Amino acid sequence: MLGISYRKSNPTDYVLHFSQGRLAREGTGLSFFYFQPASTIVSVPLASANIPFVFTEPTADFQTVTVQGQLTYRIVDAKKAATMLDFTVDAAGQYRSDQYQKLPQRLVYDLQTLLRAQIQILPLRQALVRGDELTQCVYAQLKESSEVIQLGVEILNLAILSLKPTPDMAKALEAEAREGLNRQADEAIYARRNSAIEQERKLKENELQTELLVQTKQRELRERKMEAEIALEQQRAALTDQRTENERKEADSKAYGLKAMIAPVQDLDWRVLMMLNAQGGDARNTIAMAFQELASNAQKIGELNISPDLLRSLMGRAGAKEG
Numbered sequence: 001m002l003g004i005s006y007r008k009s010n011p012t013d014y015v016l017h018f019s020q021g022r023l024a025r026e027g028t029g030l031s032f033f034y035f036q037p038a039s040t041i042v043s044v045p046l047a048s049a050n051i052p053f054v055f056t057e058p059t060a061d062f063q064t065v066t067v068q069g070q071l072t073y074r075i076v077d078a079k080k081a082a083t084m085l086d087f088t089v090d091a092a093g094q095y096r097s098d099q100y101q102k103l104p105q106r107l108v109y110d111l112q113t114l115l116r117a118q119i120q121i122l123p124l125r126q127a128l129v130r131g132d133e134l135t136q137c138v139y140a141q142l143k144e145s146s147e148v149i150q151l152g153v154e155i156l157n158l159a160i161l162s163l164k165p166t167p168d169m170a171k172a173l174e175a176e177a178r179e180g181l182n183r184q185a186d187e188a189i190y191a192r193r194n195s196a197i198e199q200e201r202k203l204k205e206n207e208l209q210t211e212l213l214v215q216t217k218q219r220e221l222r223e224r225k226m227e228a229e230i231a232l233e234q235q236r237a238a239l240t241d242q243r244t245e246n247e248r249k250e251a252d253s254k255a256y257g258l259k260a261m262i263a264p265v266q267d268l269d270w271r272v273l274m275m276l277n278a279q280g281g282d283a284r285n286t287i288a289m290a291f292q293e294l295a296s297n298a299q300k301i302g303e304l305n306i307s308p309d310l311l312r313s314l315m316g317r318a319g320a321k322e323g
């Protein structure tokens with residue numbers, strides 16, 4: 001009525017009330033009456049807002065990467081934002097122009113420029129795996145961007161949710177990665193087999209070394225046993241030589257004694273020896289010598305008579321001797 005209106009703003013809105021071209025009041029969540037024909041109301045939202053984005057950018061090796069993420073911001077200097085964009089509202093609280101919608105676009109354009117500069121210096125493989133580093137770098141640059149400062153905006157968060165190549169390139173990378181994993185699996189199998197073979201070889205070497213050591217010890221034992229036998233045989237040979245020498249000396253001694261005993265009578269006639277032996281009292285020796293003498297002169301003897309008494313005497317002595 002009469003052009004008087006009432007304005008009640010939200011706590012998250014910063015209100016600038018201009019009356020006849022001069023700033024009448026400002027603040028957050030104001031409620032006031034104003035004269036509508038002479039007033040201009042500017043309402044700058046201070047609440048944080050999220051901006052989803054999807055970019056398609058080329059890499060250093062001329063491959064395409066799709067970047068998807070979300071940017072979170074809020075206006076911290078309402079006057080700067082009001083001077084850069086039109087946030088004027090009508091009596092119903094609706095924005096009179098669509099310039100307020102350009103703030104997210106300008107932020108996204110700035111973000112895309114920074115992302116493109118970082119992605120274009122990376123090859124595809126590095127760009128796909130360096131999402132965290134890319135996020136931190138672009139986030140720091142975006143916070144210090146002159147565009148952001150001029151708009152009175154604070155960047156709260158930047159999240160890069162995915163980095164994807166084209167479908168064909170994704171299949172190629174998957175195939176290459178799969179082949180690489182298969183190759184690594186084969187290499188692991190070969191390495192395990194080689195390790196088993198190496199362990200088996202070491203085991204065989206240890207067994208051979210043990211067997212060789214046992215054979216060496218056995219050979220040493222045989223050599224020591226042979227040395228002991230050789231020494232024993234040498235001792236036996238020395239003992240045999242000594243025994244032979246002793247027997248020879250003993251035989252020489254006996255021969256010398258016998259020779260010394262025979263020497264006095266070796267030139268005597270055997271008859272004389274028999275007679276000397278007969279002097280010992282055995283008549284049979286004498287009779288034997290007699291018969292021997294008769295036998296040697298048998299051609300000269302015509303007839304020999306031996307008395308029965310003599311034969312009886314000889315036979316009796318012989319029987320007595322045998323008994």
